[in-house]
Amino acid sequence: MEHLYAPWRDAYIKNKIEGCPFCYIVENPDIDAKTKVLFRSTNCFIVMNLYPYTPGHLMVIPNRHLDKLEDLEESVWQEMNVLVFRCVTLLKKELHVSGVNLGMNLGSAAGAGIAEHIHYHIVPRWQRDTNFITTIAHTRVYSTDFESFYQKIKQHIPKYFG
Numbered sequence: 001m002e003h004l005y006a007p008w009r010d011a012y013i014k015n016k017i018e019g020c021p022f023c024y025i026v027e028n029p030d031i032d033a034k035t036k037v038l039f040r041s042t043n044c045f046i047v048m049n050l051y052p053y054t055p056g057h058l059m060v061i062p063n064r065h066l067d068k069l070e071d072l073e074e075s076v077w078q079e080m081n082v083l084v085f086r087c088v089t090l091l092k093k094e095l096h097v098s099g100v101n102l103g104m105n106l107g108s109a110a111g112a113g114i115a116e117h118i119h120y121h122i123v124p125r126w127q128r129d130t131n132f133i134t135t136i137a138h139t140r141v142y143s144t145d146f147e148s149f150y151q152k153i154k155q156h157i158p159k160y161f162g
């Protein structure tokens with residue numbers, strides 16, 4: 001995923017919100033439509049990345065603010081993985097993505113833009129999408145595309161997470 005790394009996206013989020021942007025989402029469930037939260041489980045949530053590598057780029061994030069995976073309760077880690085599993089299933093079955101990159105950057109040395117609050121990336125890929133990614137990396141995804149992807153995924157949420 002190295003060639004897709006674009007740290008300015010996380011930097012941009014940081015500038016827009018005081019403190020940790022993921023804790024901001026945890027503390028403001030009333031604006032889920034605005035922050036593009038798709039689902040909340042007991043200890044985690046699924047959110048569209050506002051500055052995606054590709055359209056439909058999702059993140060699974062624990063509610064608890066922590067920077068070390070090894071400090072997370074194993075049960076919450078399992079909860080995260082169930083959500084990741086279902087996100088991949090949804091993306092493949094409903095949005096017909098041809099591939100998915102899964103991963104976590106743990107620590108700033110590993111390339112995490114928001115290292116203080118761990119998060120799991122789910123990045124949909126399509127065949128021959130490299131040119132497309134190069135394009136959006138410099139122009140960003142148009143908000144209409146972003147919104148339509150959010151709505152597309154959102155409508156399938158009850159089926160996979162109900």
Ligand SMILES: [Zn+2]
Nearest residue numbers: 020023065117
């Ligand atoms: Zn946080």
